[in-house]
Amino acid sequence: MIHSTFSKGGIHPAACKTTLSGIEALPLPRRAVVPLQQHIGAPARPIVAKGDSVRRGQLIAEAPYAMSAAVHAPVSGTVAALEDALMPDGRRRPCIVITADEATHDADETERMRYWLAIDSMATPDVDADTIKRRVARAGIVGMGGATFPSAIKLAPRDKVDLLIINGCECEPFLTCDDALMRAYPAKIIAGVQMMMKATAIDRAVIAIEDNKPEAAAALAAHAVSAAGVEVKILRTKYPQGGERQLIDAVSGRKVPSGAIPSAVGVIVHNVATAFAVWQAVSTDMPLIERVISISGDIPADQRRNYRAAIGTPFAEIPFTLPPDADTKIILGGPMMGKCTVTLDAPVTKGTSGITVLTDARRQPLMPCIRCGACVDACPMGLEPYLLETYGRLRRWDDARAADVADCIECGSCSWSCPSRRPLLDYIRRAKNRCRQR
Numbered sequence: 001m002i003h004s005t006f007s008k009g010g011i012h013p014a015a016c017k018t019t020l021s022g023i024e025a026l027p028l029p030r031r032a033v034v035p036l037q038q039h040i041g042a043p044a045r046p047i048v049a050k051g052d053s054v055r056r057g058q059l060i061a062e063a064p065y066a067m068s069a070a071v072h073a074p075v076s077g078t079v080a081a082l083e084d085a086l087m088p089d090g091r092r093r094p095c096i097v098i099t100a101d102e103a104t105h106d107a108d109e110t111e112r113m114r115y116w117l118a119i120d121s122m123a124t125p126d127v128d129a130d131t132i133k134r135r136v137a138r139a140g141i142v143g144m145g146g147a148t149f150p151s152a153i154k155l156a157p158r159d160k161v162d163l164l165i166i167n168g169c170e171c172e173p174f175l176t177c178d179d180a181l182m183r184a185y186p187a188k189i190i191a192g193v194q195m196m197m198k199a200t201a202i203d204r205a206v207i208a209i210e211d212n213k214p215e216a217a218a219a220l221a222a223h224a225v226s227a228a229g230v231e232v233k234i235l236r237t238k239y240p241q242g243g244e245r246q247l248i249d250a251v252s253g254r255k256v257p258s259g260a261i262p263s264a265v266g267v268i269v270h271n272v273a274t275a276f277a278v279w280q281a282v283s284t285d286m287p288l289i290e291r292v293i294s295i296s297g298d299i300p301a302d303q304r305r306n307y308r309a310a311i312g313t314p315f316a317e318i319p320f321t322l323p324p325d326a327d328t329k330i331i332l333g334g335p336m337m338g339k340c341t342v343t344l345d346a347p348v349t350k351g352t353s354g355i356t357v358l359t360d361a362r363r364q365p366l367m368p369c370i371r372c373g374a375c376v377d378a379c380p381m382g383l384e385p386y387l388l389e390t391y392g393r394l395r396r397w398d399d400a401r402a403a404d405v406a407d408c409i410e411c412g413s414c415s416w417s418c419p420s421r422r423p424l425l426d427y428i429r430r431a432k433n434r435c436r437q438r
């Protein structure tokens with residue numbers, strides 16, 4: 001059977017999904033660094049002060065603005081500081097630092113273990129749409145595929161929507177956190193999808209999975225049989241299938257116009273991990289205080305793992321050995337759309353899907369453009385990357401805007417395709433940012 005995919009552009013980088021299967025619990029941190037802004041929108045507002053005692057799961061920063069998300073304590077302990085802490089990009093951002101003592105740490109670990117051991121037997125309550133939306137907002141859930149858009153807002157679309165798409169593609173090379181989650185908790189994900197359908201009054205949901213994840217697709221399909229209106233659709237593996245516009249095209253054939261959002265064509269898209277978090281929040285009153293991350297790349301094979309990690313865990317506490325290579329890159333996320341971190345002191349946040357370590361990441365000498373058109377063929381947005389790169393390099397911002405640089409989804413397919421190894425995305429991103437600022 002030939003599976004469908006999106007219609008324009010796309011590439012086929014090596015999958016490199018070599019992480020060991022299964023999800024392991026990473027120990028809770030003794031010192032959690034919890035950023036106030038782990039989402040698109042205004043930072044959350046702290047409601048605790050230095051010296052306060054907090055319990056694991058307690059609200060520590062509220063979301064008083066329209067576009068924001070609540071933040072909860074990932075560990076029990078004492079608020080040690082409200083301070084600007086180092087983030088992956090090297091900048092400092094407002095955080096709440098919580099330190100755990102021996103007793104609270106052990107009690108948290110015991111409670112956490114009990115929760116995860118019992119999760120399969122936990123029931124799904126029958127609650128109304130308003131209750132679902134309220135609990136999702138209260139739990140501080142954001143899009144966990146990387147977009148970090150507050151989920152409660154997405155569950156209240158202004159446009160008329162008739163299709164919910166759940167993104168289980170995980171098209172980035174190396175990453176396996178969503179795959180592991182789909183294999184481990186298919187019934188809960190389906191229940192979370194049904195909650196999203198009820199909250200938005202949508203009758204049809206499609207869980208989209210690429211054909212390189214047969215186990216996850218089979219697990220979800222087995223549970224979808226008894227869920228009215230929910231189907232699993234297998235897509236032909238192609239990058240960047242997980243891009244919202246590409247996924248909507250692949251699943252429904254609908255095209256989101258330039259500058260519009262998916263609800264303009266009657267669709268909302270959520271990630272599988274978000275669906276699971278929704279189920280947790282609504283069924284068990286669990287806020288978003290931990291998530292699955294995958295650790296992969298050029299590290300020993302037995303260190304490539306999927307962990308359930310508490311938000312606020314410093315990357316330095318994740319067990320992996322960096323290779324002794326001066327050109328090693330530590331990328332947050334996958335190699336295509338991820339960004340390098342400049343420090344291992346930065347913490348896991350709601351949007352952290354994983355860490356990919358790459359050696360020999362030194363830039364190759366670049367050659368002149370040979371007008372081969374490979375970047376144009378690869379672009380899933382139908383842009384002319386070689387032209388946008390030129391505009392970005394020459395600071396021709398008006399020309400870049402006229403050439404629709406704002407439509408670039410920063411997927412990197414153009415740079416990956418270029419035989420002259422030109423850093424197309426670097427200049428395109430620069431032009432895009434400048435146009436946005438102006």
Ligand code: SF4
Nearest residue numbers: 379408409411412414
């Ligand atoms: S990074 Fe932008 S310009 Fe390059 S292929 Fe992706 S969408 Fe097109």
Ligand code: SF4
Nearest residue numbers: 369370372373375418
């Ligand atoms: S792929 Fe590279 S060499 Fe080919 S047209 Fe694009 S920028 Fe030029």
